[in-house]
Amino acid sequence: MHTAAEVLADVFLMFLxxxxxxxxxxxxxxxxxxxxxxxxxxxGPFALGWIGLPSAEMVATFHGQAEAIEVLAxxxxxxxxxxxxxxxxxxxxxxxxxxxxxxGVRAGAVAMAGVVVPFILGYALMAAxxxxxxxxxxxxxxxxxxxxxxxxxxLADLGHLHSDEARIILGAAVIDDILAMIALAxxxxxxxxxxxxxPAIALVAxxxxxxxxxxxxxxxxxxxRWSIHLERLRIRNAPFVVAVLLMLGLAALSxxxxxxxxIGAFLAGMVFAELREQYQLEHQALPLYELLVPLFFVITxxxxxxxxxxxGSLLGLALAVTGLAIxxxxxxxxxxxxxxxxxxxxxxxxxMAPRGEVGLIVANAGxxxxxxxxxxxxxxxxxxxLTTLVVPPILTVLYRGRAAILTPAPETTAEYAVPDGRLPxx
Amino acid sequence: MHTAAEVLADVFLMFLxxxxxxxxxxxxxxxxxxxxxxxxxxxGPFALGWIGLPSAEMVATFHGQAEAIEVLAxxxxxxxxxxxxxxxxxxxxxxxxxxxxxxGVRAGAVAMAGVVVPFILGYALMAAxxxxxxxxxxxxxxxxxxxxxxxxxxLADLGHLHSDEARIILGAAVIDDILAMIALAxxxxxxxxxxxxxPAIALVAxxxxxxxxxxxxxxxxxxxRWSIHLERLRIRNAPFVVAVLLMLGLAALSxxxxxxxxIGAFLAGMVFAELREQYQLEHQALPLYELLVPLFFVITxxxxxxxxxxxGSLLGLALAVTGLAIxxxxxxxxxxxxxxxxxxxxxxxxxMAPRGEVGLIVANAGxxxxxxxxxxxxxxxxxxxLTTLVVPPILTVLYRGRAAILTPAPETTAEYAVPDGRLPxx
Numbered sequence: 001m002h003t004a005a006e007v008l009a010d011v012f013l014m015f016l017x018x019x020x021x022x023x024x025x026x027x028x029x030x031x032x033x034x035x036x037x038x039x040x041x042x043x044g045p046f047a048l049g050w051i052g053l054p055s056a057e058m059v060a061t062f063h064g065q066a067e068a069i070e071v072l073a074x075x076x077x078x079x080x081x082x083x084x085x086x087x088x089x090x091x092x093x094x095x096x097x098x099x100x101x102x103x104g105v106r107a108g109a110v111a112m113a114g115v116v117v118p119f120i121l122g123y124a125l126m127a128a129x130x131x132x133x134x135x136x137x138x139x140x141x142x143x144x145x146x147x148x149x150x151x152x153x154x155l156a157d158l159g160h161l162h163s164d165e166a167r168i169i170l171g172a173a174v175i176d177d178i179l180a181m182i183a184l185a186x187x188x189x190x191x192x193x194x195x196x197x198x199p200a201i202a203l204v205a206x207x208x209x210x211x212x213x214x215x216x217x218x219x220x221x222x223x224x225r226w227s228i229h230l231e232r233l234r235i236r237n238a239p240f241v242v243a244v245l246l247m248l249g250l251a252a253l254s255x256x257x258x259x260x261x262x263i264g265a266f267l268a269g270m271v272f273a274e275l276r277e278q279y280q281l282e283h284q285a286l287p288l289y290e291l292l293v294p295l296f297f298v299i300t301x302x303x304x305x306x307x308x309x310x311x312g313s314l315l316g317l318a319l320a321v322t323g324l325a326i327x328x329x330x331x332x333x334x335x336x337x338x339x340x341x342x343x344x345x346x347x348x349x350x351x352m353a354p355r356g357e358v359g360l361i362v363a364n365a366g367x368x369x370x371x372x373x374x375x376x377x378x379x380x381x382x383x384x385x386l387t388t389l390v391v392p393p394i395l396t397v398l399y400r401g402r403a404a405i406l407t408p409a410p411e412t413t414a415e416y417a418v419p420d421g422r423l424p425x426x
Numbered sequence: 427m428h429t430a431a432e433v434l435a436d437v438f439l440m441f442l443x444x445x446x447x448x449x450x451x452x453x454x455x456x457x458x459x460x461x462x463x464x465x466x467x468x469x470g471p472f473a474l475g476w477i478g479l480p481s482a483e484m485v486a487t488f489h490g491q492a493e494a495i496e497v498l499a500x501x502x503x504x505x506x507x508x509x510x511x512x513x514x515x516x517x518x519x520x521x522x523x524x525x526x527x528x529x530g531v532r533a534g535a536v537a538m539a540g541v542v543v544p545f546i547l548g549y550a551l552m553a554a555x556x557x558x559x560x561x562x563x564x565x566x567x568x569x570x571x572x573x574x575x576x577x578x579x580x581l582a583d584l585g586h587l588h589s590d591e592a593r594i595i596l597g598a599a600v601i602d603d604i605l606a607m608i609a610l611a612x613x614x615x616x617x618x619x620x621x622x623x624x625p626a627i628a629l630v631a632x633x634x635x636x637x638x639x640x641x642x643x644x645x646x647x648x649x650x651r652w653s654i655h656l657e658r659l660r661i662r663n664a665p666f667v668v669a670v671l672l673m674l675g676l677a678a679l680s681x682x683x684x685x686x687x688x689i690g691a692f693l694a695g696m697v698f699a700e701l702r703e704q705y706q707l708e709h710q711a712l713p714l715y716e717l718l719v720p721l722f723f724v725i726t727x728x729x730x731x732x733x734x735x736x737x738g739s740l741l742g743l744a745l746a747v748t749g750l751a752i753x754x755x756x757x758x759x760x761x762x763x764x765x766x767x768x769x770x771x772x773x774x775x776x777x778m779a780p781r782g783e784v785g786l787i788v789a790n791a792g793x794x795x796x797x798x799x800x801x802x803x804x805x806x807x808x809x810x811x812l813t814t815l816v817v818p819p820i821l822t823v824l825y826r827g828r829a830a831i832l833t834p835a836p837e838t839t840a841e842y843a844v845p846d847g848r849l850p851x852x
Binding site (some may be wrong): 004008009012019022023026067070074079081082234235241248249252255256261286287288290 | 429430431433434435437438441442445448449452453458488493496497500501503504505506507508511659660661662663666667670671674675677678681682687710711712713714716717
């Protein structure tokens with residue numbers, strides 16, 4: 001009971017600070033998500049220490065300070081995971097497969113170029129500085145991922161979730177996550193065995209691609225065919241319950257087959273996208289979003305260890321990696337967006353830049369395998385956080401210019417109103 | 427990441443089994459909550475072991491089997507806690523203070539009689555069997571509490587949350603929780619020091635009563651006065667967000683001042699009860715309910731250790747304590763409901779019988795203080811679970827006779843439709 005009471009106080013503090021910071025940033029015309037991340041950094045164990053640090057009672061319960069901290073971290077990891085699942089589920093609900101396919105070739109080109117360029121830049125920098133090959137490969141891999149969560153949230157906050165750039169970013173980010181997970185699977189296998197066979201790589205890659213394609217196509221078909229039966233169930237709000245069930249199930253399945261759980265949540269949302277209006281799925285998912293998604297961002301912010309910045313040389317390396325991570329995505333993805341206006345290509349490139357939790361997953365995997373030492377782990381963490389922090393204000397500026405040019409059609413405005421709970425500021 | 431992935435798979439399994447069992451029990455005309463509890467018992471670590479048992483990977487992460495089990499239990503405790511908070515918050519939203527005050531004297535009488543009679547019966551049984559005084563006091567205290575969660579859920583499932591009996595039960599259960607927590611505070615102090623002073627008891631009691639009265643009255647006044655300002659906030663769905671914030675804050679505060687966190691959640695709901703229609707608070711809380719409340723019941727079910735039943739003499743004692751726990755509430759609360767029809771008095775008495783998580787809290791406190799040995803802990807756990815399990819079917823039968831007699835007025839039917847998400851079967 002004491003652990004639950006302690007976590008409850010922390011959750012209250014996280015939620016309160018998220019909403020206060022969100023309110024402040026909204027008034028400053030900045031996305032609320034930046035405020036939530038900063039609130040987490042401020043309250044976290046490395047700054048004020050108001051959240052994430054166990055009480056003496058919890059330390060006694062779990063037989064040690066380090067153990068109690070680990071338990072609290074696990075609990076907040078689960079809460080954050082539920083939050084990011086809900087976020088990607090809602091983004092999925094917004095994403096009709098037909099819309100993705102419409103931008104499919106473009107998204108594929110953006111994703112591929114956005115994976116290859118940062119990987120080569122990261123690997124080359126580390127190799128040039130004399131780091132071992134495996135370390136360089138891990139840093140390159142961490143620079144591959146795109147954390148679509150931050151960008152999706154900023155796009156939603158700005159009311160541009162239905163723009164062409166947003167569709168390309170979301171489509172490319174899904175492909176990106178799969179490519180990042182394949183890259184992680186490969187370097188992890190390298191880290192564990194010292195060698196990896198071409199058939200094993202091919203198997204992992206085929207599995208990931210088949211999973212996504214199968215779920216997206218078969219799932220959509222099944223839901224459309226069986227949706228009529230949902231209304232016959234006796235449980236309350238059956239369509240919403242079944243959608244949430246699919247979200248949890250596909251997320252767990254994604255994690256099982258070695259992909260990020262958020263891919264499953266996104267696919268579950270996409271599978272129900274055509275039914276969202278009929279069953280008010282978005283309206284029902286929104287309260288879950290309001291509670292859990294801010295907690296995800298506060299918890300992510302609280303994990304930033306500021307003390308690492310005090311080491312000048314490490315900070316220099318971190319800034320160099322961060323710079324290459326952003327340049328790599330802007331040029332790589334921008335090149336993939338060739339033929340669009342320069343501003344649109346820039347929006348796509350910047351939108352793909354946040355590494356967020358996906359970069360952190362790669363960093364954790366490398367650290368737990370012993371493939372990267374603590375300082376390089378810190379560098380990757382800083383890169384993940386900085387790429388995440390700089391994107392929202394840049395996107396806001398890029399879209400602020402756009403708003404006057406592109407007025408959405410009335411029916412689009414009505415659609416904006418649903419995920420946002422209000423009309424966008426146009 | 428591996429812990430989160432493992433928990434995710436468990437959460438999916440819990441949610442799936444809860445909904446399958448719920449659907450089955452609805453079709454059998456039984457409350458879904460019983461199916462959810464049984465699903466938890468079946469899947470839990472003491473039966474199939476599909477949930478709550480850590481993987482080898484988690485055992486390695488947390489340096490031991492026992493440690494990993496403790497971590498998983500802590501995580502599920504937090505999820506269950508969020509679930510029961512949402513449940514009591516929604517019940518609070520349904521409870522206008524004016525309604526509670528209308529049944530206040532009656533609820534007070536029911537609560538007092540329902541606390542005194544079971545306490546004396548439990549204490550007398552254990553003392554007569556030769557157990558130490560402190561053990562007998564703890565068993566008596568565990569029999570004092572009422573877990574309003576189960577009853578509230580059954581009443582909601584049956585569509586009788588607005589009946590007079592329900593109001594008395596909910597009002598008395600709130601008073602009961604406070605009395606139980608005072609009793610627990612007293613016996614805990616006894617357990618720790620061996621003696622307790624009258625001023626200390628008076629202080630704890632005064633604190634608890636003052637907290638509840640202050641929050642209920644001042645909170646309602648503040649919300650009514652400041653609700654107009656809620657609409658000026660920039661954050662999305664501000665009224666709902668502020669209500670959830672108050673739920674978390676009062677729950678954490680309740681836990682801090684030594685009351686159960688659920689009392690705070692209930693009070694937060696009650697404070698917003700007058701505003702619930704204006705801001706669609708119930709509609710927005712319902713998706714949180716659909717996700718988290720079934721998890722609470724599955725997790726509660728999964729904690730039942732069936733192996734204890736294999737010891738015949740312990741089973742006998744457990745059944746005797748359970749019998750007295752039910753008889754004590756039925757006669758005690760029934761006496762408090764004097765003057766109502768016999769069936770109404772019976773509904774009140776039976777509705778007050780479940781001990782659920784409140785009994786478990788007392789058992790845990792006694793065990794961690796070393797005041798009660800493991801077998802007596804097991805007895806209290808079995809009593810908490812059995813009193814919880816037998817009540818829903820009995821209440822269903824008692825209300826089934828009533829349904830034909832009492833047809834709610836149209837506006838009441840409309841109110842039923844909100845928390846239930848559908849019209850009740852009348």
